[in-house]
Amino acid sequence: MAAPFPTGRPALVHRLRTAGCVYAEDEADLLLAAADTPAALADLTERRVAGEPLEHLLGWAEFCGLRIAVAAGVFVPRGRTALLVEAAAAVTGPRPAVVDLCCGSGATTVALAHRLAPRWLAAADIDPAAVACARRNLAGLAAEVFEGDLFAPLPPHWRGRLDLVVANAPYVPTAAVALMPAEARLHEAPVALDGGPDGLAVLRRVAAGATRWLAPGGHLAVEVSAGQADALCAAFDALGLEPSVRHDEDLDATAVTARRPA
Structure with a gap:
Protein backbone atom coordinates (compact mmCIF):
# COMPACT_ATOMS: atom_id res chain seq x y z
CA MET A 1 0.00 0.00 0.00
CA ALA A 2 1.31 3.45 -0.92
CA ALA A 3 2.29 5.74 1.92
CA PRO A 4 -0.28 8.45 2.71
CA PHE A 5 0.48 11.78 1.13
CA PRO A 6 1.96 14.37 3.56
CA THR A 7 -0.52 17.07 4.49
CA GLY A 8 1.90 19.74 5.78
CA ARG A 9 5.47 20.88 5.48
CA PRO A 10 6.82 18.83 8.43
CA ALA A 11 5.27 15.67 7.02
CA LEU A 12 6.61 16.49 3.56
CA VAL A 13 10.10 17.04 4.96
CA HIS A 14 9.90 13.70 6.77
CA ARG A 15 8.77 11.93 3.61
CA LEU A 16 11.64 13.37 1.60
CA ARG A 17 14.21 12.66 4.29
CA THR A 18 13.01 9.08 4.61
CA ALA A 19 13.48 8.72 0.84
CA GLY A 20 17.12 9.80 1.22
CA CYS A 21 16.91 13.46 0.21
CA VAL A 22 19.82 15.08 2.07
CA TYR A 23 18.42 18.61 1.82
CA ALA A 24 14.85 17.64 2.62
CA GLU A 25 13.87 21.00 4.14
CA ASP A 26 15.05 22.99 1.13
CA GLU A 27 13.49 20.54 -1.29
CA ALA A 28 10.17 20.66 0.53
CA ASP A 29 10.07 24.46 0.24
CA LEU A 30 10.86 24.29 -3.47
CA LEU A 31 8.20 21.66 -4.15
CA LEU A 32 5.62 23.63 -2.17
CA ALA A 33 6.44 26.75 -4.19
CA ALA A 34 6.27 24.86 -7.50
CA ALA A 35 2.92 23.18 -6.91
CA ASP A 36 -0.23 25.21 -7.47
CA THR A 37 -2.64 22.52 -6.23
CA PRO A 38 -2.53 19.70 -3.69
CA ALA A 39 -2.74 17.23 -6.56
CA ALA A 40 0.28 18.81 -8.25
CA LEU A 41 2.24 18.67 -4.99
CA ALA A 42 1.33 15.02 -4.56
CA ASP A 43 2.55 14.25 -8.09
CA LEU A 44 5.83 16.13 -7.64
CA THR A 45 6.48 14.49 -4.29
CA GLU A 46 5.83 10.97 -5.57
CA ARG A 47 8.15 11.55 -8.52
CA ARG A 48 10.87 12.95 -6.26
CA VAL A 49 10.58 10.05 -3.82
CA ALA A 50 10.86 7.70 -6.81
CA GLY A 51 14.23 9.28 -7.65
CA GLU A 52 13.50 11.85 -10.34
CA PRO A 53 15.93 14.79 -10.12
CA LEU A 54 14.52 17.78 -8.27
CA GLU A 55 15.71 20.09 -11.04
CA HIS A 56 13.77 18.16 -13.68
CA LEU A 57 10.65 18.43 -11.53
CA LEU A 58 11.07 22.17 -11.00
CA GLY A 59 12.16 22.82 -14.58
CA TRP A 60 15.21 24.80 -13.49
CA ALA A 61 18.52 24.61 -11.63
CA GLU A 62 20.53 27.29 -9.84
CA PHE A 63 23.99 27.78 -11.32
CA CYS A 64 26.42 30.62 -10.60
CA GLY A 65 23.57 32.67 -9.18
CA LEU A 66 21.47 32.20 -12.31
CA ARG A 67 18.26 30.25 -12.86
CA ILE A 68 18.87 27.80 -15.72
CA ALA A 69 16.02 25.94 -17.40
CA VAL A 70 16.46 22.17 -17.51
CA ALA A 71 14.26 19.60 -19.19
CA ALA A 72 13.73 15.91 -18.65
CA GLY A 73 16.73 13.88 -19.79
CA VAL A 74 19.07 16.89 -19.92
CA PHE A 75 22.23 16.97 -17.81
CA VAL A 76 21.66 18.99 -14.64
CA PRO A 77 24.39 21.63 -14.10
CA ARG A 78 26.48 20.86 -11.02
Missing part, protein backbone atom coordinates in the same frame (compact mmCIF):
# COMPACT_ATOMS: atom_id res chain seq x y z
CA GLY A 79 27.67 23.43 -8.52
CA ARG A 80 31.27 22.27 -8.96
CA THR A 81 31.26 23.55 -12.54
CA ALA A 82 31.44 27.09 -11.17
CA LEU A 83 35.19 26.44 -10.98
CA LEU A 84 35.28 25.81 -14.72
CA VAL A 85 33.57 29.17 -15.30
CA GLU A 86 36.08 30.91 -13.02
CA ALA A 87 39.07 29.20 -14.63
CA ALA A 88 37.88 30.02 -18.14
CA ALA A 89 37.20 33.66 -17.30
CA ALA A 90 40.63 34.00 -15.68
CA VAL A 91 42.63 32.96 -18.73
CA THR A 92 40.93 34.88 -21.51
CA GLY A 93 41.13 38.53 -22.50
CA PRO A 94 38.50 41.18 -23.23
CA ARG A 95 35.71 40.50 -25.73
CA PRO A 96 36.84 36.96 -26.58
CA ALA A 97 35.48 34.62 -29.23
CA VAL A 98 34.06 31.75 -27.15
CA VAL A 99 32.64 28.31 -27.89
CA ASP A 100 31.17 26.03 -25.21
CA LEU A 101 31.21 22.37 -26.29
CA CYS A 102 29.10 19.62 -24.68
CA CYS A 103 27.00 22.54 -23.48
CA GLY A 104 24.05 20.59 -22.09
CA SER A 105 21.49 23.10 -20.83
CA GLY A 106 23.82 25.96 -21.75
CA ALA A 107 24.46 26.82 -18.10
CA THR A 108 28.19 27.43 -18.56
CA THR A 109 27.54 29.43 -21.72
CA VAL A 110 25.07 31.69 -19.94
CA ALA A 111 27.45 32.22 -17.02
CA LEU A 112 30.30 33.12 -19.38
CA ALA A 113 28.05 35.50 -21.32
CA HIS A 114 27.53 37.46 -18.11
CA ARG A 115 31.20 37.32 -17.10
CA LEU A 116 33.00 38.02 -20.39
CA ALA A 117 30.87 40.06 -22.81
CA PRO A 118 32.18 37.95 -25.74
CA ARG A 119 32.30 39.31 -29.27
CA TRP A 120 31.34 35.82 -30.52
CA LEU A 121 29.58 33.27 -28.36
CA ALA A 122 28.33 29.86 -29.37
CA ALA A 123 27.46 26.53 -27.80
CA ALA A 124 27.18 23.03 -29.21
CA ASP A 125 25.90 19.65 -28.09
CA ILE A 126 25.22 16.33 -29.77
CA ASP A 127 21.97 15.73 -27.84
CA PRO A 128 18.88 17.35 -29.47
CA ALA A 129 17.11 17.70 -26.10
CA ALA A 130 20.10 19.55 -24.66
CA VAL A 131 20.30 21.80 -27.72
CA ALA A 132 16.61 22.75 -27.37
CA CYS A 133 17.15 23.53 -23.69
CA ALA A 134 20.29 25.58 -24.35
CA ARG A 135 18.46 27.62 -26.98
CA ARG A 136 15.83 28.51 -24.37
CA ASN A 137 18.48 29.61 -21.89
CA LEU A 138 20.50 31.59 -24.42
CA ALA A 139 17.58 33.40 -26.03
CA GLY A 140 18.33 37.10 -26.14
CA LEU A 141 22.06 36.69 -25.43
CA ALA A 142 23.33 36.94 -29.02
CA ALA A 143 24.60 33.38 -28.93
CA GLU A 144 24.11 30.56 -31.40
CA VAL A 145 23.54 26.95 -30.37
CA PHE A 146 24.62 24.23 -32.80
CA GLU A 147 23.63 20.57 -32.83
CA GLY A 148 26.43 18.14 -33.59
CA ASP A 149 29.59 16.43 -32.43
CA LEU A 150 32.07 18.80 -30.78
CA PHE A 151 33.54 21.20 -33.39
CA ALA A 152 31.83 19.58 -36.40
CA PRO A 153 28.77 21.88 -36.59
CA LEU A 154 30.70 25.14 -36.12
CA PRO A 155 31.09 27.57 -39.03
CA PRO A 156 34.36 26.70 -40.84
CA HIS A 157 35.52 30.33 -40.86
CA TRP A 158 35.85 30.17 -37.04
CA ARG A 159 38.67 27.64 -37.35
CA GLY A 160 41.87 29.07 -35.88
CA ARG A 161 40.09 32.20 -34.59
CA LEU A 162 38.66 31.17 -31.21
CA ASP A 163 40.08 32.73 -28.06
CA LEU A 164 38.40 30.33 -25.64
CA VAL A 165 37.02 26.82 -25.96
CA VAL A 166 35.18 25.52 -22.88
CA ALA A 167 33.98 21.95 -22.47
CA ASN A 168 32.24 20.25 -19.59
CA ALA A 169 32.55 16.99 -21.50
CA PRO A 170 31.63 13.62 -19.97
CA TYR A 171 34.52 12.23 -17.93
CA VAL A 172 33.04 9.30 -15.99
CA PRO A 173 34.75 6.02 -17.00
CA THR A 174 32.29 3.68 -18.69
CA ALA A 175 32.49 1.06 -15.94
CA ALA A 176 31.74 3.68 -13.29
CA VAL A 177 28.54 4.99 -14.87
CA ALA A 178 26.59 2.12 -13.29
CA LEU A 179 27.84 3.28 -9.88
CA MET A 180 26.55 6.83 -10.24
CA PRO A 181 23.50 7.99 -8.25
CA ALA A 182 20.24 6.87 -9.82
CA GLU A 183 19.25 10.50 -10.39
CA ALA A 184 22.05 10.79 -12.94
CA ARG A 185 22.31 7.38 -14.54
CA LEU A 186 18.55 6.89 -14.94
CA HIS A 187 17.44 10.42 -15.77
CA GLU A 188 20.29 12.09 -17.69
CA ALA A 189 21.41 11.23 -21.20
CA PRO A 190 24.19 8.59 -21.21
CA VAL A 191 26.08 10.64 -23.78
CA ALA A 192 26.44 13.37 -21.13
CA LEU A 193 27.98 10.98 -18.59
CA ASP A 194 30.08 8.30 -20.30
CA GLY A 195 33.65 9.40 -21.00
CA GLY A 196 34.93 6.09 -22.38
CA PRO A 197 37.18 3.44 -20.81
CA ASP A 198 39.27 5.85 -18.73
CA GLY A 199 36.85 8.77 -18.79
CA LEU A 200 39.07 10.90 -21.02
CA ALA A 201 38.06 9.78 -24.52
CA VAL A 202 35.88 12.81 -25.29
CA LEU A 203 38.27 15.25 -23.63
CA ARG A 204 41.15 13.99 -25.79
CA ARG A 205 39.04 14.66 -28.88
CA VAL A 206 38.18 18.13 -27.58
CA ALA A 207 41.88 18.88 -27.06
CA ALA A 208 42.85 17.60 -30.50
CA GLY A 209 40.22 19.82 -32.10
CA ALA A 210 41.23 22.79 -29.99
CA THR A 211 44.72 22.75 -31.52
CA ARG A 212 43.05 23.59 -34.86
CA TRP A 213 40.20 25.83 -33.73
CA LEU A 214 41.95 28.01 -31.15
CA ALA A 215 43.76 31.13 -32.25
CA PRO A 216 47.46 31.23 -31.30
CA GLY A 217 47.54 32.21 -27.64
CA GLY A 218 43.96 31.00 -27.13
CA HIS A 219 42.89 28.75 -24.26
CA LEU A 220 40.99 25.53 -23.68
CA ALA A 221 39.21 25.06 -20.32
CA VAL A 222 37.70 21.76 -19.21
CA GLU A 223 36.39 20.03 -16.10
CA VAL A 224 37.79 16.68 -14.94
CA SER A 225 38.16 14.67 -11.75
CA ALA A 226 41.20 15.28 -9.56
CA GLY A 227 42.48 11.77 -10.20
CA GLN A 228 42.39 12.27 -13.98
CA ALA A 229 44.16 15.63 -14.10
CA ASP A 230 47.71 14.30 -14.54
CA ALA A 231 46.74 11.99 -17.40
CA LEU A 232 44.81 14.76 -19.11
CA CYS A 233 47.72 17.20 -18.75
CA ALA A 234 50.00 14.59 -20.34
CA ALA A 235 47.58 14.33 -23.27
CA PHE A 236 47.53 18.11 -23.62
CA ASP A 237 51.35 18.25 -23.51
CA ALA A 238 51.54 15.65 -26.28
CA LEU A 239 49.36 17.87 -28.47
CA GLY A 240 51.57 20.91 -27.87
CA LEU A 241 49.19 22.60 -25.47
CA GLU A 242 50.44 24.16 -22.22
CA PRO A 243 48.23 22.92 -19.33
CA SER A 244 47.56 24.25 -15.86
CA VAL A 245 45.42 22.69 -13.11
CA ARG A 246 43.09 24.36 -10.61
CA HIS A 247 41.48 22.60 -7.63
CA ASP A 248 38.77 23.81 -5.29
CA GLU A 249 38.33 21.61 -2.24
CA ASP A 250 35.13 23.33 -1.13
CA LEU A 251 33.48 22.63 -4.49
CA ASP A 252 35.23 19.25 -4.86
CA ALA A 253 36.13 20.46 -8.33
CA THR A 254 39.07 20.34 -10.72
CA ALA A 255 39.50 22.39 -13.89
CA VAL A 256 42.32 22.19 -16.41
CA THR A 257 43.17 25.06 -18.71
CA ALA A 258 45.57 24.78 -21.60
CA ARG A 259 47.09 27.46 -23.82
CA ARG A 260 47.81 27.07 -27.50
CA PRO A 261 51.29 28.60 -27.92
CA ALA A 262 51.41 31.83 -29.90
Whole structure:
Protein backbone atom coordinates (compact mmCIF):
# COMPACT_ATOMS: atom_id res chain seq x y z
CA MET A 1 0.00 0.00 0.00
CA ALA A 2 1.31 3.45 -0.92
CA ALA A 3 2.29 5.74 1.92
CA PRO A 4 -0.28 8.45 2.71
CA PHE A 5 0.48 11.78 1.13
CA PRO A 6 1.96 14.37 3.56
CA THR A 7 -0.52 17.07 4.49
CA GLY A 8 1.90 19.74 5.78
CA ARG A 9 5.47 20.88 5.48
CA PRO A 10 6.82 18.83 8.43
CA ALA A 11 5.27 15.67 7.02
CA LEU A 12 6.61 16.49 3.56
CA VAL A 13 10.10 17.04 4.96
CA HIS A 14 9.90 13.70 6.77
CA ARG A 15 8.77 11.93 3.61
CA LEU A 16 11.64 13.37 1.60
CA ARG A 17 14.21 12.66 4.29
CA THR A 18 13.01 9.08 4.61
CA ALA A 19 13.48 8.72 0.84
CA GLY A 20 17.12 9.80 1.22
CA CYS A 21 16.91 13.46 0.21
CA VAL A 22 19.82 15.08 2.07
CA TYR A 23 18.42 18.61 1.82
CA ALA A 24 14.85 17.64 2.62
CA GLU A 25 13.87 21.00 4.14
CA ASP A 26 15.05 22.99 1.13
CA GLU A 27 13.49 20.54 -1.29
CA ALA A 28 10.17 20.66 0.53
CA ASP A 29 10.07 24.46 0.24
CA LEU A 30 10.86 24.29 -3.47
CA LEU A 31 8.20 21.66 -4.15
CA LEU A 32 5.62 23.63 -2.17
CA ALA A 33 6.44 26.75 -4.19
CA ALA A 34 6.27 24.86 -7.50
CA ALA A 35 2.92 23.18 -6.91
CA ASP A 36 -0.23 25.21 -7.47
CA THR A 37 -2.64 22.52 -6.23
CA PRO A 38 -2.53 19.70 -3.69
CA ALA A 39 -2.74 17.23 -6.56
CA ALA A 40 0.28 18.81 -8.25
CA LEU A 41 2.24 18.67 -4.99
CA ALA A 42 1.33 15.02 -4.56
CA ASP A 43 2.55 14.25 -8.09
CA LEU A 44 5.83 16.13 -7.64
CA THR A 45 6.48 14.49 -4.29
CA GLU A 46 5.83 10.97 -5.57
CA ARG A 47 8.15 11.55 -8.52
CA ARG A 48 10.87 12.95 -6.26
CA VAL A 49 10.58 10.05 -3.82
CA ALA A 50 10.86 7.70 -6.81
CA GLY A 51 14.23 9.28 -7.65
CA GLU A 52 13.50 11.85 -10.34
CA PRO A 53 15.93 14.79 -10.12
CA LEU A 54 14.52 17.78 -8.27
CA GLU A 55 15.71 20.09 -11.04
CA HIS A 56 13.77 18.16 -13.68
CA LEU A 57 10.65 18.43 -11.53
CA LEU A 58 11.07 22.17 -11.00
CA GLY A 59 12.16 22.82 -14.58
CA TRP A 60 15.21 24.80 -13.49
CA ALA A 61 18.52 24.61 -11.63
CA GLU A 62 20.53 27.29 -9.84
CA PHE A 63 23.99 27.78 -11.32
CA CYS A 64 26.42 30.62 -10.60
CA GLY A 65 23.57 32.67 -9.18
CA LEU A 66 21.47 32.20 -12.31
CA ARG A 67 18.26 30.25 -12.86
CA ILE A 68 18.87 27.80 -15.72
CA ALA A 69 16.02 25.94 -17.40
CA VAL A 70 16.46 22.17 -17.51
CA ALA A 71 14.26 19.60 -19.19
CA ALA A 72 13.73 15.91 -18.65
CA GLY A 73 16.73 13.88 -19.79
CA VAL A 74 19.07 16.89 -19.92
CA PHE A 75 22.23 16.97 -17.81
CA VAL A 76 21.66 18.99 -14.64
CA PRO A 77 24.39 21.63 -14.10
CA ARG A 78 26.48 20.86 -11.02
CA GLY A 79 27.67 23.43 -8.52
CA ARG A 80 31.27 22.27 -8.96
CA THR A 81 31.26 23.55 -12.54
CA ALA A 82 31.44 27.09 -11.17
CA LEU A 83 35.19 26.44 -10.98
CA LEU A 84 35.28 25.81 -14.72
CA VAL A 85 33.57 29.17 -15.30
CA GLU A 86 36.08 30.91 -13.02
CA ALA A 87 39.07 29.20 -14.63
CA ALA A 88 37.88 30.02 -18.14
CA ALA A 89 37.20 33.66 -17.30
CA ALA A 90 40.63 34.00 -15.68
CA VAL A 91 42.63 32.96 -18.73
CA THR A 92 40.93 34.88 -21.51
CA GLY A 93 41.13 38.53 -22.50
CA PRO A 94 38.50 41.18 -23.23
CA ARG A 95 35.71 40.50 -25.73
CA PRO A 96 36.84 36.96 -26.58
CA ALA A 97 35.48 34.62 -29.23
CA VAL A 98 34.06 31.75 -27.15
CA VAL A 99 32.64 28.31 -27.89
CA ASP A 100 31.17 26.03 -25.21
CA LEU A 101 31.21 22.37 -26.29
CA CYS A 102 29.10 19.62 -24.68
CA CYS A 103 27.00 22.54 -23.48
CA GLY A 104 24.05 20.59 -22.09
CA SER A 105 21.49 23.10 -20.83
CA GLY A 106 23.82 25.96 -21.75
CA ALA A 107 24.46 26.82 -18.10
CA THR A 108 28.19 27.43 -18.56
CA THR A 109 27.54 29.43 -21.72
CA VAL A 110 25.07 31.69 -19.94
CA ALA A 111 27.45 32.22 -17.02
CA LEU A 112 30.30 33.12 -19.38
CA ALA A 113 28.05 35.50 -21.32
CA HIS A 114 27.53 37.46 -18.11
CA ARG A 115 31.20 37.32 -17.10
CA LEU A 116 33.00 38.02 -20.39
CA ALA A 117 30.87 40.06 -22.81
CA PRO A 118 32.18 37.95 -25.74
CA ARG A 119 32.30 39.31 -29.27
CA TRP A 120 31.34 35.82 -30.52
CA LEU A 121 29.58 33.27 -28.36
CA ALA A 122 28.33 29.86 -29.37
CA ALA A 123 27.46 26.53 -27.80
CA ALA A 124 27.18 23.03 -29.21
CA ASP A 125 25.90 19.65 -28.09
CA ILE A 126 25.22 16.33 -29.77
CA ASP A 127 21.97 15.73 -27.84
CA PRO A 128 18.88 17.35 -29.47
CA ALA A 129 17.11 17.70 -26.10
CA ALA A 130 20.10 19.55 -24.66
CA VAL A 131 20.30 21.80 -27.72
CA ALA A 132 16.61 22.75 -27.37
CA CYS A 133 17.15 23.53 -23.69
CA ALA A 134 20.29 25.58 -24.35
CA ARG A 135 18.46 27.62 -26.98
CA ARG A 136 15.83 28.51 -24.37
CA ASN A 137 18.48 29.61 -21.89
CA LEU A 138 20.50 31.59 -24.42
CA ALA A 139 17.58 33.40 -26.03
CA GLY A 140 18.33 37.10 -26.14
CA LEU A 141 22.06 36.69 -25.43
CA ALA A 142 23.33 36.94 -29.02
CA ALA A 143 24.60 33.38 -28.93
CA GLU A 144 24.11 30.56 -31.40
CA VAL A 145 23.54 26.95 -30.37
CA PHE A 146 24.62 24.23 -32.80
CA GLU A 147 23.63 20.57 -32.83
CA GLY A 148 26.43 18.14 -33.59
CA ASP A 149 29.59 16.43 -32.43
CA LEU A 150 32.07 18.80 -30.78
CA PHE A 151 33.54 21.20 -33.39
CA ALA A 152 31.83 19.58 -36.40
CA PRO A 153 28.77 21.88 -36.59
CA LEU A 154 30.70 25.14 -36.12
CA PRO A 155 31.09 27.57 -39.03
CA PRO A 156 34.36 26.70 -40.84
CA HIS A 157 35.52 30.33 -40.86
CA TRP A 158 35.85 30.17 -37.04
CA ARG A 159 38.67 27.64 -37.35
CA GLY A 160 41.87 29.07 -35.88
CA ARG A 161 40.09 32.20 -34.59
CA LEU A 162 38.66 31.17 -31.21
CA ASP A 163 40.08 32.73 -28.06
CA LEU A 164 38.40 30.33 -25.64
CA VAL A 165 37.02 26.82 -25.96
CA VAL A 166 35.18 25.52 -22.88
CA ALA A 167 33.98 21.95 -22.47
CA ASN A 168 32.24 20.25 -19.59
CA ALA A 169 32.55 16.99 -21.50
CA PRO A 170 31.63 13.62 -19.97
CA TYR A 171 34.52 12.23 -17.93
CA VAL A 172 33.04 9.30 -15.99
CA PRO A 173 34.75 6.02 -17.00
CA THR A 174 32.29 3.68 -18.69
CA ALA A 175 32.49 1.06 -15.94
CA ALA A 176 31.74 3.68 -13.29
CA VAL A 177 28.54 4.99 -14.87
CA ALA A 178 26.59 2.12 -13.29
CA LEU A 179 27.84 3.28 -9.88
CA MET A 180 26.55 6.83 -10.24
CA PRO A 181 23.50 7.99 -8.25
CA ALA A 182 20.24 6.87 -9.82
CA GLU A 183 19.25 10.50 -10.39
CA ALA A 184 22.05 10.79 -12.94
CA ARG A 185 22.31 7.38 -14.54
CA LEU A 186 18.55 6.89 -14.94
CA HIS A 187 17.44 10.42 -15.77
CA GLU A 188 20.29 12.09 -17.69
CA ALA A 189 21.41 11.23 -21.20
CA PRO A 190 24.19 8.59 -21.21
CA VAL A 191 26.08 10.64 -23.78
CA ALA A 192 26.44 13.37 -21.13
CA LEU A 193 27.98 10.98 -18.59
CA ASP A 194 30.08 8.30 -20.30
CA GLY A 195 33.65 9.40 -21.00
CA GLY A 196 34.93 6.09 -22.38
CA PRO A 197 37.18 3.44 -20.81
CA ASP A 198 39.27 5.85 -18.73
CA GLY A 199 36.85 8.77 -18.79
CA LEU A 200 39.07 10.90 -21.02
CA ALA A 201 38.06 9.78 -24.52
CA VAL A 202 35.88 12.81 -25.29
CA LEU A 203 38.27 15.25 -23.63
CA ARG A 204 41.15 13.99 -25.79
CA ARG A 205 39.04 14.66 -28.88
CA VAL A 206 38.18 18.13 -27.58
CA ALA A 207 41.88 18.88 -27.06
CA ALA A 208 42.85 17.60 -30.50
CA GLY A 209 40.22 19.82 -32.10
CA ALA A 210 41.23 22.79 -29.99
CA THR A 211 44.72 22.75 -31.52
CA ARG A 212 43.05 23.59 -34.86
CA TRP A 213 40.20 25.83 -33.73
CA LEU A 214 41.95 28.01 -31.15
CA ALA A 215 43.76 31.13 -32.25
CA PRO A 216 47.46 31.23 -31.30
CA GLY A 217 47.54 32.21 -27.64
CA GLY A 218 43.96 31.00 -27.13
CA HIS A 219 42.89 28.75 -24.26
CA LEU A 220 40.99 25.53 -23.68
CA ALA A 221 39.21 25.06 -20.32
CA VAL A 222 37.70 21.76 -19.21
CA GLU A 223 36.39 20.03 -16.10
CA VAL A 224 37.79 16.68 -14.94
CA SER A 225 38.16 14.67 -11.75
CA ALA A 226 41.20 15.28 -9.56
CA GLY A 227 42.48 11.77 -10.20
CA GLN A 228 42.39 12.27 -13.98
CA ALA A 229 44.16 15.63 -14.10
CA ASP A 230 47.71 14.30 -14.54
CA ALA A 231 46.74 11.99 -17.40
CA LEU A 232 44.81 14.76 -19.11
CA CYS A 233 47.72 17.20 -18.75
CA ALA A 234 50.00 14.59 -20.34
CA ALA A 235 47.58 14.33 -23.27
CA PHE A 236 47.53 18.11 -23.62
CA ASP A 237 51.35 18.25 -23.51
CA ALA A 238 51.54 15.65 -26.28
CA LEU A 239 49.36 17.87 -28.47
CA GLY A 240 51.57 20.91 -27.87
CA LEU A 241 49.19 22.60 -25.47
CA GLU A 242 50.44 24.16 -22.22
CA PRO A 243 48.23 22.92 -19.33
CA SER A 244 47.56 24.25 -15.86
CA VAL A 245 45.42 22.69 -13.11
CA ARG A 246 43.09 24.36 -10.61
CA HIS A 247 41.48 22.60 -7.63
CA ASP A 248 38.77 23.81 -5.29
CA GLU A 249 38.33 21.61 -2.24
CA ASP A 250 35.13 23.33 -1.13
CA LEU A 251 33.48 22.63 -4.49
CA ASP A 252 35.23 19.25 -4.86
CA ALA A 253 36.13 20.46 -8.33
CA THR A 254 39.07 20.34 -10.72
CA ALA A 255 39.50 22.39 -13.89
CA VAL A 256 42.32 22.19 -16.41
CA THR A 257 43.17 25.06 -18.71
CA ALA A 258 45.57 24.78 -21.60
CA ARG A 259 47.09 27.46 -23.82
CA ARG A 260 47.81 27.07 -27.50
CA PRO A 261 51.29 28.60 -27.92
CA ALA A 262 51.41 31.83 -29.90
